[in-house]
Amino acid sequence: MKILQFNESLCIGCHNCEETCSKVYFKTEDISKARLRITEKVDDFNRFKGCNQCGDCIDVCPEGAIYRMKNGAVTVDKKICVGCMMCVAFCSDFHYHDDYVEPYKCLSCGACSRSCPTGALTMKVEG
Amino acid sequence: MKILKEYKYDFTEIIHGYNNRSLKINLSDMKIESKQISEEMKQKFVGGKGFGLRYLWDAVTPETKWNSPENEIVISSGPVGGITQYPGSGKSIVVTLTPLNDTPMDSNVGGHFGPLLKFSGWDALELQGKADKEVIVYIDGNEGIIKIMESNIETIDSHILSEELTEMFAKDETDKRNYSIVSTGSAARYSNVAMLNFTFYDVKRKKVRLKQAGRGGIGRVFNDKGIKALVIKYEGVKSDLNNPANISKINRAGIRFHKEMNRYDDEQNGMRKIGTANIVEVMNDYDLLPTHNFKFGSHKDIAKIESKVFIEKYITQNIYDGCWHGCSMSCAKAADDFKIKTGPYAGHKVIVDGPEYENAAALGSNIGVFCPETILELNFYCDTYGIDTISFGTMVAFAMECYENKVFTKEDTGLDLSFGNIDSALELIHQIADGRGFGKIVGMGIKFMKKYFIENFDADPKFMFDIGMEQKGLEFSEYMPKESLAQQGGYGLTNKGPQHDEAWLIFMDMVNNQIPTFEDKAEALHYFPMFRTWFGLVGLCKLPWNDVTPHSNKYSKEPAKMPEHVQNYVDIYNGVTGKNVKIDDMIEESERVYNFQRIFNIRMGYGKRTNDKIPYRSMGPVTIEEYLSREDRYDKQLKEIVGYNLTNKSTEEKMAVLREYRESQYEKLTDAVYKRRGWSKDGVPTIEKLKELGMDLPELVDIVSRHL
Numbered sequence: 133m134k135i136l137q138f139n140e141s142l143c144i145g146c147h148n149c150e151e152t153c154s155k156v157y158f159k160t161e162d163i164s165k166a167r168l169r170i171t172e173k174v175d176d177f178n179r180f181k182g183c184n185q186c187g188d189c190i191d192v193c194p195e196g197a198i199y200r201m202k203n204g205a206v207t208v209d210k211k212i213c214v215g216c217m218m219c220v221a222f223c224s225d226f227h228y229h230d231d232y233v234e235p236y237k238c239l240s241c242g243a244c245s246r247s248c249p250t251g252a253l254t255m256k257v258e259g
Numbered sequence: 260m261k262i263l264k265e266y267k268y269d270f271t272e273i274i275h276g277y278n279n280r281s282l283k284i285n286l287s288d289m290k291i292e293s294k295q296i297s298e299e300m301k302q303k304f305v306g307g308k309g310f311g312l313r314y315l316w317d318a319v320t321p322e323t324k325w326n327s328p329e330n331e332i333v334i335s336s337g338p339v340g341g342i343t344q345y346p347g348s349g350k351s352i353v354v355t356l357t358p359l360n361d362t363p364m365d366s367n368v369g370g371h372f373g374p375l376l377k378f379s380g381w382d383a384l385e386l387q388g389k390a391d392k393e394v395i396v397y398i399d400g401n402e403g404i405i406k407i408m409e410s411n412i413e414t415i416d417s418h419i420l421s422e423e424l425t426e427m428f429a430k431d432e433t434d435k436r437n438y439s440i441v442s443t444g445s446a447a448r449y450s451n452v453a454m455l456n457f458t459f460y461d462v463k464r465k466k467v468r469l470k471q472a473g474r475g476g477i478g479r480v481f482n483d484k485g486i487k488a489l490v491i492k493y494e495g496v497k498s499d500l501n502n503p504a505n506i507s508k509i510n511r512a513g514i515r516f517h518k519e520m521n522r523y524d525d526e527q528n529g530m531r532k533i534g535t536a537n538i539v540e541v542m543n544d545y546d547l548l549p550t551h552n553f554k555f556g557s558h559k560d561i562a563k564i565e566s567k568v569f570i571e572k573y574i575t576q577n578i579y580d581g582c583w584h585g586c587s588m589s590c591a592k593a594a595d596d597f598k599i600k601t602g603p604y605a606g607h608k609v610i611v612d613g614p615e616y617e618n619a620a621a622l623g624s625n626i627g628v629f630c631p632e633t634i635l636e637l638n639f640y641c642d643t644y645g646i647d648t649i650s651f652g653t654m655v656a657f658a659m660e661c662y663e664n665k666v667f668t669k670e671d672t673g674l675d676l677s678f679g680n681i682d683s684a685l686e687l688i689h690q691i692a693d694g695r696g697f698g699k700i701v702g703m704g705i706k707f708m709k710k711y712f713i714e715n716f717d718a719d720p721k722f723m724f725d726i727g728m729e730q731k732g733l734e735f736s737e738y739m740p741k742e743s744l745a746q747q748g749g750y751g752l753t754n755k756g757p758q759h760d761e762a763w764l765i766f767m768d769m770v771n772n773q774i775p776t777f778e779d780k781a782e783a784l785h786y787f788p789m790f791r792t793w794f795g796l797v798g799l800c801k802l803p804w805n806d807v808t809p810h811s812n813k814y815s816k817e818p819a820k821m822p823e824h825v826q827n828y829v830d831i832y833n834g835v836t837g838k839n840v841k842i843d844d845m846i847e848e849s850e851r852v853y854n855f856q857r858i859f860n861i862r863m864g865y866g867k868r869t870n871d872k873i874p875y876r877s878m879g880p881v882t883i884e885e886y887l888s889r890e891d892r893y894d895k896q897l898k899e900i901v902g903y904n905l906t907n908k909s910t911e912e913k914m915a916v917l918r919e920y921r922e923s924q925y926e927k928l929t930d931a932v933y934k935r936r937g938w939s940k941d942g943v944p945t946i947e948k949l950k951e952l953g954m955d956l957p958e959l960v961d962i963v964s965r966h967l
Contacts, residue, residue: 194579194589196462215498216343216585217510221517228514230507233497 133204134240134255135184136168140177142252145170149244149253156243157236165229167238180253183225183238192222205240260395260408266291268403270380276338276501276835277301281310282381282405284396286484287328287388289407296382303954305796307337308365309852310383311354312859315363316958318387321862325358325476326483328388334441335383336373339835340798342585343498344513345827346520347800349374349583351457357475358451359704359732362863363856364475364755367795369582369591370457370468371439374798375400375493378500390485397428400493410487416444417456418609418643422467424490425460434494435460440467441489443478444645449694450702452650452734453478456642461593463578466610470582470591473647474758475733476704496584504837512827512834513585516803520587523807530806533566533574534590535616540565542620546889547739547765549625551678552656553728553876554885556739560629564619568631573597588803590615594635601685602640611639613648620737621652626659627678637688644692649758650704653734655687657705657727658697666718672697705729725875731756731865740877742892743768745780748928751873752784754856754866760801761788767819781931786820792849797832804828851952854937854944855959861943862962868942871929879921883910886917893917943967 150166158165168182187206190198197212198219208219215233220226228235245253271278279296296310304313311333318331333354342348351373357364376384379400386396393410414420421440429435440458447453455478456469499506524530529537539561542548546556562568570576573594582591594611614622614634622637623629641648655676661667662676669675674683674697690698700711705727712718728735733756740746746769749762764783767773774783794801809823825842833839840848860866880886886893887910897903897913901920905913933940937948943966949955 191577194463194581194584194586214343214496214584217498217513218517218585218587221514221521221587228510230510233499 133185133258134242135258136182136238136240136242136245137254137256138180138182139252139254140180142250143170143178143180144250144252145172145178146249148247148249152247153244156241165227165231167227167236168244181224183240185238185240189219189223189226192219194218201239203240206237207239208234208236210234260411262406262408263394264289264291264407266405268293268380268405270403273377273500273502275504275837277306278377278380278382280381281314281335281383281385283385283387284405284407285388286386286390286394286407286486291405291407303851304855305337305848305852306382307335307340307350307798308352308354308367308792308795309855310335311352311365312363312852312856314383314385315354315356316855316859316862318385319356321864323356324361325356325480330356330387330480332386332477332480332484333383334373334376334386336377337796337798338501339832341374341377341496341501342503342509342513342831342835343496343583344509344585345831346513346516346581346586346588346803347583348585348798350794350798350800351376351472352795352798353455353472353477355475355477355480356863357477357732358479359476359706360865362731362755362865363859364477364733365795365856366454366472366474366477367760367800368455368457368472369459369470369800371459371583372441372457372489372491374496374583375437375439375491378493378496379491384489386484386486389483393485393487395424395487396489398489398491400491401495412487416643417442417469417645418467418639420444420488421456421458421469424488425458425467428490428492432465435467436462437492437494439491441481442487442645443481444643445692446644446646446702447478447482449699450646450691451476451479451704451707452647452654452702453482453645454647455481456645459582464593464595464610468582468591468593468610469612469642471642471647473649475755476647478645498585501835503835505834508830508834512830516824516827517587519807519809523809524588527808528806529566529570530588530590530802531580532576532592533570534580534592534613535802535806536566536569536592536614536619538566538616539619542616542738543624545770546742547769549620549656549737549739551627552625552653552660552726553735553739553741554660554882555888556741558624558629561624563629564623564631564634569594569614569619573631573635586800586803588806590802590806597635597639599636599639600632601636602689604639604643609639611635612642614638617737618648618652621649622684625652625656625737626684628681628684629679630681633681633684637684640685640688640692644688646688646691646702649736650734651688651691652737653728654701654705654708655684657708658687658701660726661712661718664722666712667716671716704732705734706732722881725881727874728876729756730873731870733757735877738763738765740765741879744924744928745774745783747873747878747925748780748784748932749787750877751871751925752929752932753788754853754860757873757877760795761791763787771819773819777927777931780928781935784928784932785935786846789846789849789853790820790825792853793828793845796848796852799828847952851954854949854952854954857938857942857944858959858962861966866942867966868929868933868940871942873925875918875922878925879918880914883914886910886914896920939967941966
């Protein structure tokens with residue numbers, strides 16, 4: 133399974149990763165719709181929030197809409213999800229946007245790492 | 260099944276929580292019609308219970324009885340009902356004229372029916388008339404088809420019936436989640452306290468679950484109308500189906516609340532572990548747990564039925580138990596694979612919903628049963644037979660006290676009804692379901708029993724009225740109001756009878772001493788009943804309001820009101836409807852419906868001061884045994900508050916003085932509450948009050964004018 137890795141010392145806060153993520157999944161470069169978060173810090177390293185695909189959220193979903201895909205990443209079945217937001221409250225790696233009913237999360241597709249100009253984001257194979 | 264009537268309808272868009280139309284089905288002539296809902300109807304009655312009461316008023320006359328064909332059962336959720344982001348948003352309110360005294364009854368229930376009804380295109384469902392042959396009413400909310408079918412199903416009891424119907428209608432396992440069934444059970448054929456079960460499909464357990472519209476005998480009306488079941492299907496539930504005006508407000512409030520549950524539930528109430536039964540031992544500790552027909556407030560054997568026992572031995576942990584989508588409070592707990600020992604399902608392994616607090620107290624301490632397995636078995640049979648657990652417990656407790664006082668004997672009834680007799684309690688429940696033996700009498704409710712015992716067993720009427728814990732025909736729910744004047748008002752000064760859904764003030768009054776004066780109590784008996792009424796207008800459950808406490812409450816001037824959660828409700832209500840209301844506006848919305856219901860009661864001959872009196876058992880010690888059990892407390896009150904010299908006084912003398920004092924306190928409280936609510940001394944809403952609320956409708960003014 134591939135997991136997103138972050139090297140804080142290389143991040144320049146360009147937000148290419150978030151724009152790319154939003155574009156891949158929602159056809160718009162709107163970082164509020166990205167499935168990962170880079171928070172810029174003054175006089176400190178930037179912070180990264182991204183899913184490690186631990187799967188603890190699977191049991192949290194009352195509808196049984198969260199499952200692990202064949203590639204190991206955890207995702208939401210939009211057909212089953214009713215948009216209750218319990219996963220969003222349970223784990224900060226779930227995201228939602230008022231434009232969409234269903235919450236969403238990182239699927240370890242790697243598009244963000246490929247758009248990273250400094251190599252701060254990489255995909256590492258684990259497990 | 261033979262189709263007796265089919266009706267096709269088109270869909271209209273839900274706008275800000277409303278379809279703006281309701282469905283009326285008359286079972287006598289099989290007429291099905293769509294009715295428009297006016298802006299005025301929404302403005303004055305909001306939805307849910309408000310719509311139910313308005314439709315019922317229009318359907319009946321002052322002469323209508325519970326079993327008259329024109330009586331209706333109305334089911335409605337409310338404008339907020341069906342959102343999935345905020346806990347407790349799937350309630351239905353059911354309204355009918357109750358067999359207990361032929362006045363309007365309302366009962367709220369979880370399960371999926373109400374929201375699915377709305378998403379199927381209908382803000383309310385009116386069921387009127389009586390079918391010649393037993394029918395099933397099927398609503399397909401995706402196809403836009405309603406069918407009335409002649410039932411060919413022999414099963415009567417809810418736990419099997421609702422499973423059979425789900426299996427019969429759903430095309431596969433995945434489809435089952437789209438169904439909700441409404442049914443009752445065997446007891447509905449005979450008992451005045453029969454209730455309705457509303458289902459939801461538990462996708463984790465792969466089982467049909469039951470939630471109850473418990474209070475007031477609505478199941479009996481359902482059965483009398485010849486309805487076997489209501490079946491609804493709607494596939495495609497999502498958080499935006501109400502077409503909310505501002506989904507952002509709803510999302511944010513929901514996530515905020517879910518986080519609070521994650522953070523605080525384990526250290527606070529443990530609602531996700533055991534639901535409302537978490538307070539069994541708390542009530543016992545504060546001497547508030549009804550024990551032996553409300554004689555006492557605690558019992559030495561409490562450890563046998565405290566919440567820990569159910570958590571550790573019976574109730575499945577770490578599984579989602581919400582009765583509507585998105586309820587992170589998840590209190591609809593269940594005991595899986597529970598083996599039944601008696602009755603027609605002996606040997607079956609079943610799923611038992613609960614026990615909720617009320618069930619543990621009603622089926623446990625109040626009838627002297629301190630056996631968790633008996634509580635669960637009674638709970639199971641109450642549910643599947645369609646018997647209200649609260650009324651069952653309070654009725655049996657009354658019968659047991661009568662038996663212990665030799666009002667009747669074992670020879671009269673065939674049963675040893677001593678407190679705590681497990682075999683007799685179980686036998687009684689089967690008798691109620693079959694309408695046989697002494698169970699047939701008990702199943703008619705305490706109001707009926709009192710009269711029956713006076714007429715047939717020569718019982719002392721005064722004693723019957725003192726210990727029979729009913730008012731307006733409805734049995735008391737399971738809190739001891741004896742030492743809390745405010746809670747006596749919370750039970751007595753209600754519309755439908757002594758049920759804690761209007762005001763639960765015991766802790767504010769007794770434990771925290773937050774409402775010491777009559778005026779304070781009257782204010783609480785205005786605000787809380789109105790605030791709680793509002794939940795029933797919009798389709799919400801009350802529990803998430805105060806069964807977890809937000810951090811901000813520590814700094815609140817009015818912690819009992821839970822201001823942060825009230826703000827959540829303002830947000831989600833405005834978020835759905837696009838209104839811009841504040842809490843005061845919500846209280847006023849409730850006041851309109853509350854006063855309407857009060858006048859409806861008066862119209863039916865049952866809503867004035869004389870009907871707000873409560874049995875003395877709920878106010879003070881009826882017997883010497885009770886007085887002596889709290890002698891220090893009562894002596895102290897007589898000495899310090901009443902100023903009574905106790906020297907050389909017998910217990911009987913002290914009891915008489917205490918009674919006079921306590922009854923006068925209740926009268927003073929009644930005066931203060933009526934004044935605060937804008938009612939006359941006789942409990943009739945004044946015309947000025949109706950004008951102030953914009954409820955000076957001619958039909959209301961006509962009623963109150965005759966009583967002012």
